[in-house]
Amino acid sequence: MSGKVYLNGKFVDRDKAMIPVEDRGFMLGDGVYEVVRLYKGNPFCLDRHLERMQNGLDVLKIKFNVKELEEVCYKIIKINDLEEANLYIQVTRGAAPRQHHFPEDIRPTVLVMSYPAAPISQETRQHGVKIVLLPDERWNRCCIKTIQLLPNVLAKQQAKEAGAFEAVFYRGDIITEGSSSNIFIVKDEKIFTYPLKENILGGVTRSVVMDIIEAEGLEVYEREFTRQELLDADEVFLTGTTTEVMPVVDVDGKKISTGKPGKITGIIAEKFEKLKNKVAEGKQL
Numbered sequence: 001m002s003g004k005v006y007l008n009g010k011f012v013d014r015d016k017a018m019i020p021v022e023d024r025g026f027m028l029g030d031g032v033y034e035v036v037r038l039y040k041g042n043p044f045c046l047d048r049h050l051e052r053m054q055n056g057l058d059v060l061k062i063k064f065n066v067k068e069l070e071e072v073c074y075k076i077i078k079i080n081d082l083e084e085a086n087l088y089i090q091v092t093r094g095a096a097p098r099q100h101h102f103p104e105d106i107r108p109t110v111l112v113m114s115y116p117a118a119p120i121s122q123e124t125r126q127h128g129v130k131i132v133l134l135p136d137e138r139w140n141r142c143c144i145k146t147i148q149l150l151p152n153v154l155a156k157q158q159a160k161e162a163g164a165f166e167a168v169f170y171r172g173d174i175i176t177e178g179s180s181s182n183i184f185i186v187k188d189e190k191i192f193t194y195p196l197k198e199n200i201l202g203g204v205t206r207s208v209v210m211d212i213i214e215a216e217g218l219e220v221y222e223r224e225f226t227r228q229e230l231l232d233a234d235e236v237f238l239t240g241t242t243t244e245v246m247p248v249v250d251v252d253g254k255k256i257s258t259g260k261p262g263k264i265t266g267i268i269a270e271k272f273e274k275l276k277n278k279v280a281e282g283k284q285l
């Protein structure tokens with residue numbers, strides 16, 4: 001891919017952008033990131049993504065104010081003439097001789113770039129997808145969107161090898177979230193999703209979907225549910241920036257209900273589509 005990226009205050013050609021080998025993101029995974037979807041060149045909920053990033057930076061004590069990034073994002077979109085793509089934003093603690101504890105007087109490494117949005121066919125959305133369940137082997141602070149993604153990478157690879165769209169994690173008997181998505185179930189017209197706690201990422205799409213559900217007057221509960229409750233659900237769906245709203249029809253080879261996407265998932269996906277179109281027209285949500 002050609003085009004310009006933003007790195008530490010400068011807009012540079014992608015192949016000229018250099019990061020020191022001692023960057024703590026590269027060496028230690030010491031940083032956070034965001035993926036923001038663009039629809040016709042308009043970012044979806046950039047404000048919510050930047051707010052989450054600021055929270056992560058503050059928790060990790062990486063001194064950086066994301067405020068300046070809003071303008072940077074719009075500039076990257078403009079100079080690269082981006083339409084359907086993902087913005088990728090990453091802030092690491094910066095570069096310093098390798099040591100575990102925080103170095104003094106270090107400047108964060110700040111990167112904004114884009115990458116292609118992997119298309120998901122209409123057919124896939126209409127038929128729904130298969131997921132596999134895997135033990136959640138991640139740490140206990142999954143609410144931070146850290147660049148340390150090895151467990152997620154391994155889980156997604158395992159899903160791919162099983163011919164599944166996503167790997168969904170469980171801790172003990174409790175379903176938490178997907179390797180790059182959040183998960184909801186519907187039972188008797190009530191909707192359930194894991195509460196906003198340290199074991200999941202508070203997804204931006206999750207929050208938009210919660211708004212949709214409430215606006216529709218549907219009943220939603222942020223409460224834990226078990227593997228068995230997932231298998232017994234009437235409907236299951238995933239949410240995420242790259243996933244949007246995706247019906248799940250098969251869990252570990254077992255059909256969910258009739259094996260077809262459910263009605264409530266359909267209503268939520270349709271409303272989400274409307275919000276996307278609104279964003280694509282340059283309107284704020």
Ligand code: PDD
Nearest residue numbers: 035179180181182201203204205240241
């Ligand atoms: N991942 N949970 C995890 C572990 C995630 O990595 C993601 C997103 C989500 C959904 O969050 P959101 O709705 O804000 O995208 C939930 C991004 C897309 C990624 O790593 O590519």
